[in-house]
Amino acid sequence: MINRLKKQKLAFITVTYWFLLIYIVAALVWWFIALETQNNRMYGYRVEELHKEDPAYNQKLAVIREETVRKTAQYVGEGSTFFVLIVIGAIFVYRAVRKQIRLSQQQQNFMMAVTHELKTPIAVTRLNLETLQRRKLDEAQQQKLLSNAILETYRLNELTNNILIASQLDSGNYSLNKQVVNLSELTRHCADEFVQRFPQRTIRTNINEDVMVEGEATLLQLLLNNLVGNAIKYSAKDKSVTIMVSSARGKALIEVADEGEGVSDAEKKKIFEKFYRSGNENTRSAKGTGLGLYLCRKIVSDHRGFITVRDNQPQGSVFSVTL
Numbered sequence: 001m002i003n004r005l006k007k008q009k010l011a012f013i014t015v016t017y018w019f020l021l022i023y024i025v026a027a028l029v030w031w032f033i034a035l036e037t038q039n040n041r042m043y044g045y046r047v048e049e050l051h052k053e054d055p056a057y058n059q060k061l062a063v064i065r066e067e068t069v070r071k072t073a074q075y076v077g078e079g080s081t082f083f084v085l086i087v088i089g090a091i092f093v094y095r096a097v098r099k100q101i102r103l104s105q106q107q108q109n110f111m112m113a114v115t116h117e118l119k120t121p122i123a124v125t126r127l128n129l130e131t132l133q134r135r136k137l138d139e140a141q142q143q144k145l146l147s148n149a150i151l152e153t154y155r156l157n158e159l160t161n162n163i164l165i166a167s168q169l170d171s172g173n174y175s176l177n178k179q180v181v182n183l184s185e186l187t188r189h190c191a192d193e194f195v196q197r198f199p200q201r202t203i204r205t206n207i208n209e210d211v212m213v214e215g216e217a218t219l220l221q222l223l224l225n226n227l228v229g230n231a232i233k234y235s236a237k238d239k240s241v242t243i244m245v246s247s248a249r250g251k252a253l254i255e256v257a258d259e260g261e262g263v264s265d266a267e268k269k270k271i272f273e274k275f276y277r278s279g280n281e282n283t284r285s286a287k288g289t290g291l292g293l294y295l296c297r298k299i300v301s302d303h304r305g306f307i308t309v310r311d312n313q314p315q316g317s318v319f320s321v322t323l
Helices: 002-047 057-134 139-171 183-197 217-233 292-302
Strands: 177-180 202-207 212-214 241-246 250-255 306-311 318-323
Touching: 002 057, 002 183, 057 139, 139 292, 177 183, 177 217, 183 202, 183 217, 183 241, 183 250, 212 217, 217 241, 217 250, 217 292, 217 318, 292 306, 292 318
Parallel strands: 202 241
Antiparallel strands: 177 212, 241 250, 250 318, 306 318
C-alpha cells in the first residue's frame, strides 16, 4: 500500500513537472509569435507612411526592411537562448529530483535492511545464550550454540564496521595511516577466518608470496572481508569461492571469484553505488545493506586503485582489485 502511494505521488510529480515545462515552452512560442506579429505590423505601418514619389523611397524602404529583419533575428536569438536555458535547466532539475527520490528510496530500504540486520544477530545470540543458561546440554550442543553465537557476532561486527567507516570516509573524517602491508599475509589471514566461520563452504586460495602494497591494513582487511563475504552470500552452499592475489609490473591484483548467479551487464556499474542492492527489493532473499561494494570502491579509490567486476566461467562473477 505504501509503495503504491509512493509510486502515485511520483507519477503526480512527474506529470505536473512536464505540464509546467510544456506550458513554459508554449508561453515562449506565444511570446515569439506575438512579438513577430507586432514587428510585421510596425513594418506595414512604416511602409504606409512612405511616399513612392519620394526620391529616397527605395533607400528608406531598405532601411525599414533591414530593421525588421534585425528585430526578427533578435527575437529568434533571444527565444532560442531562453529555450536552450529552459531545456538545460529542466534536464538538470529533472535528473536531480529523480536522483534525490531514488536516493531517498534507497536510504529507506537501507534503514529497513539495517534494522533487520541488527535485530537478527542480536536475537539469535540472545536465544543461544538463554538456551545455554536454562538447559543442561551436552558438550557438542553447547559448542554448536556457542559457534552460532560467535558467527552472529561476526555479522554484527562487520555491519557496524561498514556503517562506521563508510560514514567516516564520506565525511572525510577518516585519517588514512598508510604503511607497507604484506597483502599476501593479510589475504591468507582473511581466508582462514572465513574457513573457520563457514566450515561447510569450499574456499580456495591462490596467493603469491610477499605481495606488498602501500595502504592501511584495517581498510584493506575490510575490503577483503566484504569481497569474500559478498561471494559467499551470493553463491550456493555447494559452490566454491576462490581468492587470488598476484603482482605484476609493480601492481598488486586481488581477485575473488564465485559461482553464483552473476551480475547482469546493466548492473555491473550500479552495484558499486551507495545503498544499491542487486535484484528486486521486494523479492530479494540475500541479506545485506548495500554498503559493502560501495565501501570496497571507496577504499580502493582512496588507495589509488580501481575495482571491476566481470563474468566468471561457466557462471558467477569475478571481482578484481588493482592496487
